[in-house]
Amino acid sequence: MDSVADPRGGSGDSEADRVVRQAWSDVFQADDPEEDDHFIDLGGDSLTAKRLIAAIQEVLGCVIPFRTILDAPTLGEFTARVREICAEL
8 A cells, every 4th residue: 555645635645644633533432543534424523523622632733623523524635635724833
C-alpha cells in the first residue's frame, strides 16, 4: 500500500491524522476506523461531536468549529479539514 496521504483525508501520518484517528476510535469504540466511516452512520450526535472535537482540540491546541463534523462527516473528510484548520494557525 502506498504511504502517500490521500488529499481527501486518506491515510497520512501527520500529528493531526493520528490525533483525529485516535479520538474517532475512542469516541466510537472502533479498533480500526475506515476513511469512509460516516459520523451519523456510526451513531454520532451533537454530544458525540462535542466529545470528539474537544478531545482533538485538547491535544492539537486549535479551535475546530462544531460545524466541521457536519460539513465533513466521514473520517477522511474530517481529518483533512482538521489538518487545514490547524495549519492555518
